[in-house]
Amino acid sequence: MKSSFVILYLACFLTTVFGDVQKSFENYWQIDQIGKTNTLIPTSFNDNTFVTSISELGIISLINASSGEIQFRYRPETAVDPDSAFLVSVTDNILASSFNFIGKQDNEQESKLIIWEIVDSQLFIVEEIPIFNDKIIGLTSSQNKLILVTSSGKIARFNGDFKPQWHSIPNETGLKFENCKFGSSIINEPILILESSSDSSVFYYSSISSDFKIMPLQSIGCNFESITDLQSNSVICNDKIYTFRNEKYGLSKKLSGQQTVLSKDNKYYSIIDSRTVLSSSGQSDEFDHDINTIQELASDKLVIVGKNFTFYNSEILSNPIVSFENPVIQDFLNEQVEFFIPFLSNGNFIIITANKDSTIKCIDSTGLLWVRDESLSDIVDYAVSNVKEDAIGAVFEEIEREAHSNIFTAYINRVKRNFNTLINYRNQNEKEEYDLNFGFNKLLLVLTGNGKVVALDTKNQSSTTKQVSWILNTNLGNSVLNKIYSVKDHGELSRETIYLTSYNNDVYMVSSSYDSLSLLSEQEKSTVFATITNPEGDEKLVLKHFNMHYITKSNETDTQNPHSFYIMQESLDKKSLEGSIINSDSTELKTWKYEVDTSSESILKVATREYNNDEVASTGVVLGNRKVLYKYLVPNLAAVAVYNHDNRDIKIQLINMITGAIYQTIKVNDIKHEGNLEDFQLVYCENFIIGSVYGTNGDVSSSKVFVIDLFESLTPDVRQSVKDKKIISSLNEDILPDVSIQTFFIYERIVNMAVTKTRYNITSKLAIIQFENGQILGLPKFILNSRRVTEDRELNADEKNEFQMLKYDPNIIFNDQLLLAFERTRLPIPDSSSFKNFLVPISTGLESTSLICGLGVDTFCIPIRPSGSFDVMSGSFNKPVLLSTMIALVFAIFIVKPMVNNKKVKDAWQFTY
Incomplete structure (x- = not known):
C-alpha cells in the first residue's frame, strides 16, 4: 500500500513539472536582415x-x-x-x-x-x-x-x-574606368565625371558636346571621392562650389562654406558658420541654434538639421513649414550618419537615416518611429555561453547545505522550504516559464564586422527585440575585432567571462553588466591567453583553457588542462601544418611539421572532432547477429583533405595533431574536385568523416557526398585497444583503423555542413547540410552509412535485424520533412562573398534535443530531435485526464481496502457443515 502511494506521488509530480514542456519545441526563430x-x-x-x-x-x-x-x-x-x-x-x-x-x-x-x-x-x-x-x-x-x-x-x-x-565615350586610348558620378545639364542630359582605373585620374564628359576632358582636380586639392554633388556646370568638392570655364573646362571657385547643397536648378545653399545659411540669391539667414547639415527635399523644399529637423520652402528660410525634435542629433554630431533621406508621406514629413554602424532609423514629428540594426548580416565570429540557472543553483546549494548540517538544522530548513513553497503556490508563472523553456539555457554570442557584440537568446522570444538579450557596441570600428570567447571562470555553476581579441592581438574583457569593455594589460592577458607564432612568423593569441587546438579561421577543439597544451596550425598558403606544445610558462616549442607537394597539392580543409572519448556514449556498432564493430576512437586526430591540382584528385589523411604521425591515407573513388575550392565541405565526428564536393557530370550538377567510417577492425568483435589492457593515447598510439567508404549524390549545391551535438551524445546523429538557396537539411547518419548493402540482393536475416540498416542507393532524394527551414525564406551569405556563413550545432539541457543555428544574412535557430522527444511528455499528453484518473484510483483504493478486509474477516468466520 505504501509503495502504491509513492508511485502515485511521483507520477503526479512529474506530470505537473514536465507535462507541458512540449511547447518548448516550437522554439524556432529567425531574424531577417538585408545588410x-x-x-x-x-x-x-x-x-x-x-x-x-x-x-x-x-x-x-x-x-x-x-x-x-x-x-x-x-x-x-x-x-x-x-x-x-x-x-x-x-x-x-x-x-x-x-x-x-x-x-x-x-x-x-x-x-x-x-x-x-x-x-x-x-x-x-x-x-x-x-x-x-x-x-x-x-x-x-x-x-x-x-x-x-x-x-x-x-x-x-x-x-x-x-x-x-x-x-x-570618345576614348581613343582605351581607358578603363573604376567609378562614375552623374550631374544634370541645363537640358537634363547628364554629364559624367569618371575615375580612371589605372592612375585615379578624373575625367569630365558631356554628352551634349561629346567633350571628353581630364579635370584638373589636383590643382584645387580635390579628388574623385571628395566630389559630393554635381549639377549643370558646377561641382561641389570639399564643401566648395566650383564652376566649369567653357574654354578649357578648368574650374574656378564660386563659394566656400560647410555642408553645401547644390540644387537641381543650380541654386546653392551653404552653411557659412554654425548658425548662418547663405543662398545663391544672396540671402543670409541666421538661426538661434547650431546647424549640422542642410539637404534638399525637392526642388522647392529644404531640410535643415540641428537640434530639430526643420523644413522650409527653398525661397523663404525665415518661415519654416514644420519643425520637430531631432532624437538622433548625437548621430549627426558624431558623424555617424552616412546619408539621410527626407520625404513626405501623406502630408507628414519623415526622415530616414543610414548610419555607419549599419542601423537604419526612421523619425517623424512624434519621435523615433523604428530602428533596424543590420549588423547581424556581417558576423565574423561566434561563441556559445551557458546561462546560470538559479533554480538548478538553488538545488545544489540546498544539497551542499544539508550535507553539512546536523539533523535538527536540516529539519528546520526543510520545514522553512516547504512553508515557502505553500506560500508561493499561487505564483506559478515564473516556474511555468522555467518548465516550458527547460534546457534552453544558452546564449548565442555573435561578433559583427562593425564591432558589436550581440547576445541572442536561443529560446524563441516572439520578436526580434526580445530575441536580443543584450547588445554592446564596442565603438572600435570596422575590421578591428576578430574573435570572441566565452570562458567559464570557476566551477560548474559560475558565470562565464566574455573576451574579445583584435587583429593586432589586443584582448578586451566584457564587463559583468555587458555594457562596457576593458583592455587587458599584458600581465592580465597572459593569464588567459598565450602568444604563439604562426607558420608565417606572425604572432597569434590562443586561449590557455584548452589543451588541444586546431588554429585556422574559426575551428577549435578543446579539453581541460591547466598546465600545458598542444596546438596545430595551418599555413596561409595551404601548403603545410605545424604542431607545437605550449608549456605552463607560455613558451612555445615546435614539435612537427606536415607539408604537401608544393608544386601540385594544397590543403582543402582540415576537420577535427568536436569532443573527446569521455563524451562518446557508445564505443561500438551492434550488428544484427549481436556482434559488435568497435569504433576507432583515437583522440586528437584530424582529417586533412589534400587536393591535387594536376589530376584533381582528393585524398583524406588522418593526422595525429600531437605527434604529427599520419595514421591513414584514404583515396575516395570517383571524387574529383571540378568546381570552386570553397565548395568542398568536411566534418569529422566520433568515428566518421563526411565530405562533399560540387560538380557537373554532363548536364547534371550535384554534390557528391562521401562518408568514411573508421573502425578498429571490420571483423566483428575484434578490438585492438583492449589487448594487454592497452589504453588509447594520442602520444604513442600504433593502432591503425580499418576503413569503410561509400559515396552518395545530392542534387543541390552544398555550402556548409555540421553534425548535431547533444548533452551526452546518446541521441542519434544528424548530418546538417546547408544548401546554396538557404535551406537546411537534417539527414540521419544511418542514411549516410558506408556499410549499406551494395550487392544486388535482398537483406539477409542478420542485416534486417541490424538497427537502421538499408540497401545502398547512391541518389539521396530527401523528403521535405527533413528540411529544417523549408517553411520560411532564409538568406545565406552568397558563395565567394567576403562575408561569412556559419552553421552552429548547440547542445541543450535535454539529451533528446539539439539546436541548429544558421548565421548568414539571416540568423536562424531551430531545435531538432533526431531520436524523438524521449525525455519529455508529448504535446498530446492530457494532464487533467491523467490526474483525474489517478485521484479516482486513490479514492477507489480507500473505498475498496475496507471492503476487502471485511470480506477476509467474513471468509475466516465461515465454516462448512
Missing part, C-alpha cells in the same frame, strides 16, 4: 509609404516606412561587389538596380541590370539585362529615362521599352 544599405528610395502608393533599399550584399528590399518591417527581399544568385550595388527610381512605380558579380571569368556574366515594378507592396521583375565582359560603374535616371555606364566607357540609354541604345 548595410547603400541606397534608400521612398515610394508612396495606395496611401502607404515604402522604402526600397539596396544593400552592400546586393539585396533589394521593400520596407514598410511605418513599421520598419520587411515586405519583400531579393538576393542575387551569387556574391556581388559591395561598391557596385546601385538603385535608382525611374518613375513612380518603376525602379532599376544593378550590381557586379565577384569572381566571374571571361565570357561569363559580370553584371546585371534589373528593372522592377512595385505592385501591391511587392516588387516584380520586369526585365533582366545581363552584361558580359564589362562592369557597370554608374546608374541614373533623367526625365523617366534610365542611363547606364560601364567600365569600358559605354553608355546605354533605356526608353519605356527598356531596350538599350548604346554609344561610347
Whole structure:
C-alpha cells in the first residue's frame, strides 16, 4: 500500500513539472536582415509609404516606412561587389538596380541590370539585362529615362521599352574606368565625371558636346571621392562650389562654406558658420541654434538639421513649414550618419537615416518611429555561453547545505522550504516559464564586422527585440575585432567571462553588466591567453583553457588542462601544418611539421572532432547477429583533405595533431574536385568523416557526398585497444583503423555542413547540410552509412535485424520533412562573398534535443530531435485526464481496502457443515 502511494506521488509530480514542456519545441526563430544599405528610395502608393533599399550584399528590399518591417527581399544568385550595388527610381512605380558579380571569368556574366515594378507592396521583375565582359560603374535616371555606364566607357540609354541604345565615350586610348558620378545639364542630359582605373585620374564628359576632358582636380586639392554633388556646370568638392570655364573646362571657385547643397536648378545653399545659411540669391539667414547639415527635399523644399529637423520652402528660410525634435542629433554630431533621406508621406514629413554602424532609423514629428540594426548580416565570429540557472543553483546549494548540517538544522530548513513553497503556490508563472523553456539555457554570442557584440537568446522570444538579450557596441570600428570567447571562470555553476581579441592581438574583457569593455594589460592577458607564432612568423593569441587546438579561421577543439597544451596550425598558403606544445610558462616549442607537394597539392580543409572519448556514449556498432564493430576512437586526430591540382584528385589523411604521425591515407573513388575550392565541405565526428564536393557530370550538377567510417577492425568483435589492457593515447598510439567508404549524390549545391551535438551524445546523429538557396537539411547518419548493402540482393536475416540498416542507393532524394527551414525564406551569405556563413550545432539541457543555428544574412535557430522527444511528455499528453484518473484510483483504493478486509474477516468466520 505504501509503495502504491509513492508511485502515485511521483507520477503526479512529474506530470505537473514536465507535462507541458512540449511547447518548448516550437522554439524556432529567425531574424531577417538585408545588410548595410547603400541606397534608400521612398515610394508612396495606395496611401502607404515604402522604402526600397539596396544593400552592400546586393539585396533589394521593400520596407514598410511605418513599421520598419520587411515586405519583400531579393538576393542575387551569387556574391556581388559591395561598391557596385546601385538603385535608382525611374518613375513612380518603376525602379532599376544593378550590381557586379565577384569572381566571374571571361565570357561569363559580370553584371546585371534589373528593372522592377512595385505592385501591391511587392516588387516584380520586369526585365533582366545581363552584361558580359564589362562592369557597370554608374546608374541614373533623367526625365523617366534610365542611363547606364560601364567600365569600358559605354553608355546605354533605356526608353519605356527598356531596350538599350548604346554609344561610347570618345576614348581613343582605351581607358578603363573604376567609378562614375552623374550631374544634370541645363537640358537634363547628364554629364559624367569618371575615375580612371589605372592612375585615379578624373575625367569630365558631356554628352551634349561629346567633350571628353581630364579635370584638373589636383590643382584645387580635390579628388574623385571628395566630389559630393554635381549639377549643370558646377561641382561641389570639399564643401566648395566650383564652376566649369567653357574654354578649357578648368574650374574656378564660386563659394566656400560647410555642408553645401547644390540644387537641381543650380541654386546653392551653404552653411557659412554654425548658425548662418547663405543662398545663391544672396540671402543670409541666421538661426538661434547650431546647424549640422542642410539637404534638399525637392526642388522647392529644404531640410535643415540641428537640434530639430526643420523644413522650409527653398525661397523663404525665415518661415519654416514644420519643425520637430531631432532624437538622433548625437548621430549627426558624431558623424555617424552616412546619408539621410527626407520625404513626405501623406502630408507628414519623415526622415530616414543610414548610419555607419549599419542601423537604419526612421523619425517623424512624434519621435523615433523604428530602428533596424543590420549588423547581424556581417558576423565574423561566434561563441556559445551557458546561462546560470538559479533554480538548478538553488538545488545544489540546498544539497551542499544539508550535507553539512546536523539533523535538527536540516529539519528546520526543510520545514522553512516547504512553508515557502505553500506560500508561493499561487505564483506559478515564473516556474511555468522555467518548465516550458527547460534546457534552453544558452546564449548565442555573435561578433559583427562593425564591432558589436550581440547576445541572442536561443529560446524563441516572439520578436526580434526580445530575441536580443543584450547588445554592446564596442565603438572600435570596422575590421578591428576578430574573435570572441566565452570562458567559464570557476566551477560548474559560475558565470562565464566574455573576451574579445583584435587583429593586432589586443584582448578586451566584457564587463559583468555587458555594457562596457576593458583592455587587458599584458600581465592580465597572459593569464588567459598565450602568444604563439604562426607558420608565417606572425604572432597569434590562443586561449590557455584548452589543451588541444586546431588554429585556422574559426575551428577549435578543446579539453581541460591547466598546465600545458598542444596546438596545430595551418599555413596561409595551404601548403603545410605545424604542431607545437605550449608549456605552463607560455613558451612555445615546435614539435612537427606536415607539408604537401608544393608544386601540385594544397590543403582543402582540415576537420577535427568536436569532443573527446569521455563524451562518446557508445564505443561500438551492434550488428544484427549481436556482434559488435568497435569504433576507432583515437583522440586528437584530424582529417586533412589534400587536393591535387594536376589530376584533381582528393585524398583524406588522418593526422595525429600531437605527434604529427599520419595514421591513414584514404583515396575516395570517383571524387574529383571540378568546381570552386570553397565548395568542398568536411566534418569529422566520433568515428566518421563526411565530405562533399560540387560538380557537373554532363548536364547534371550535384554534390557528391562521401562518408568514411573508421573502425578498429571490420571483423566483428575484434578490438585492438583492449589487448594487454592497452589504453588509447594520442602520444604513442600504433593502432591503425580499418576503413569503410561509400559515396552518395545530392542534387543541390552544398555550402556548409555540421553534425548535431547533444548533452551526452546518446541521441542519434544528424548530418546538417546547408544548401546554396538557404535551406537546411537534417539527414540521419544511418542514411549516410558506408556499410549499406551494395550487392544486388535482398537483406539477409542478420542485416534486417541490424538497427537502421538499408540497401545502398547512391541518389539521396530527401523528403521535405527533413528540411529544417523549408517553411520560411532564409538568406545565406552568397558563395565567394567576403562575408561569412556559419552553421552552429548547440547542445541543450535535454539529451533528446539539439539546436541548429544558421548565421548568414539571416540568423536562424531551430531545435531538432533526431531520436524523438524521449525525455519529455508529448504535446498530446492530457494532464487533467491523467490526474483525474489517478485521484479516482486513490479514492477507489480507500473505498475498496475496507471492503476487502471485511470480506477476509467474513471468509475466516465461515465454516462448512
